[in-house]
Amino acid sequence: MKFQSKYFPFIIFSMVYLTVCAVIYYLIDSPFYGSDINLVNRGIDSPLRLWLNGYLGVFFGFRFLGTLNWLVIPLVICYLITEKNYSRWVSALFLLYAVSIAIIISQGYFNMRYQITLLPLTVSMVIYFSWIYSERSTWRNGKYFLPVLFFMVTIFNDYKYFANPDKKNVPVQSKTTANTKNYSNWLKPLSPQLLDFIRQMPVNMDSKMLVNNVPFYFYYTDLPGVYYWCQDDIYYDACGPKQLMKLYQDKALSDYLLKELRCRYILTIALYDGYSQMFDQYVTQYCNPVYSDSNGYRIFEIKN
């Protein structure tokens, strides 16, 4: 009986925690079937995943935020129920937390970077409240039990999403493409040969580079270009964004690029393959490849 009363709350807490985590893993790791690559990459391609990784991603976005965050909900509710008098700053903290969550859900549900805003605060609240509840237990070392459990699950989560060699670099399948890449490809280095190659190219105001959303071109060189993003089919000039490939196709597009925009070259990266079929087809049929490297960076010259 004594054994039961001493360890019982910790066992129940651990079982609930692990069960909820297992259910969430099952739901968010179900096969992808979205048609928008961007949504697939952001893990919000199905209605269920939109809720778990998107709107409620602050709590259940396990891939980017870990498994601890959702615990803040039961722990804070428990605190509000059990504590009769709490300081003014605690009320302010809870209200601020609720308002911040509401703002992040409404303005940033689509972006894990926005969801991560409250991560240090959420993790701190979870650890603090679980610690003070553990301290009230009759089990003397109970307060170390939950941190150890949290640590083990956190390490498992990191391994599952970032270190598991079988899962790493496996292409994400979607309806529109078979080769969508995950975010780890952002970390591919920029080779010095690429920059040297670009710098010795005859790029000038009459032979500019159409830069497909790879801003390193503007950062590492002072050469002129036209900034373009193939998925939205938008290029930018002094008047703002304008459509390109939806207005001009094939040879007419080449003429527009060469004569109006004064672009002779196109810089892109394999990471964007599949984002725009129009763009992919155009560079294959109407351009000559002049550079490509193992990191996927490619330069094309537009045929006359």
Added chain:
Amino acid sequence: MIFLTYILQFFLTNVFFAAVIALLLNRFNRSGKYSLAELLIYSVGIASAVVTLLLYYLFLFIPRLSTQAYFLIVLFCFLIPAFFLRKDFVLFGETFKGIKFRINASNESKWIIFLFVSGCLVFFIGAQWIIFNRPLIEHDVLEYGVQAKIFFRERCIRYVKDRFDVETGYYFVGLHGFSFMLLSVWERLCNALTLVDKDLFFRGITTHYTLMIVLVQFYWFAKKDLILALIASALLFASSGFIMTAMIYHLDTYRIFLLMMSMIAMLKAVQFNDRLSIYLFGCLAGLSAFTHSLNALLSLAETGIYFLLVNDSMLNRIKSTTLILILLLLFGGVHYILDVFWGTGWIFKDIKFY
């Protein structure tokens, strides 16, 4: 020379400027609600943000001066208060003695501090290795970097509907405050003096503020229990999102740190309603807003919650909240007003969210 420039810039900004800010804040600390150690930790984080704010106003109101002139003006903005506060510098010695005394109080605390400091040192050394070996390649940080390059070249900030650079054809689509970009401008101003062409300081922002977030968390948890503080930092460091945020060059740790600071100051202002907490809250809410639109919205929410929950008469609440709003605007929030009426339209323009 590259290494020397980086070290000098790091110490000038994060040590000297931070020390001046800490002593300045300490002068307002009449109620003694803040220890100098606490103010110093906060100041190490906010010194860079204050530099960007100075550069923002300089580029806005006194554009196109020489690079040396901007560097010297910023330097003098800290040298002048440092001269008047020169006698206070001995306070740091007393603070460090106090910290040493607390650490030596028990064997357990010695070990915990040793473990925490070792962990931070390992991260710091690893971070320096990354900074020296991995260039900026991430999409978002490069976009900020290019706009910083343009600000530096023009040495001027204008509010325009479309942020298009005629010389290069670059178009900046970002709608956030300029604080992060101006950190790169600050580095370029320092580099111009030593004729160095590197971006180590800008690369280091991510890891520097990762450490600052962990340090602030440790400081607050250590008030309750040192073991709890160590556990909390270890768990935060182990979270996948935090690791990713720490390893990829971006503004996230910078803006999250300033948001955390403004939240702490708001909670202190609600609890104590003392003058320093109110000033700090207003300034930090502004600096936080200046980094990102999301922080700007959250800073406004913080101000509203302060107004609702502070224990004071209605008249005093209105007075202190007005003061906070003025400080919020002066310390960076004004950017969004200018951007709405004379610039891009900020979040009121038609945005595709991904």
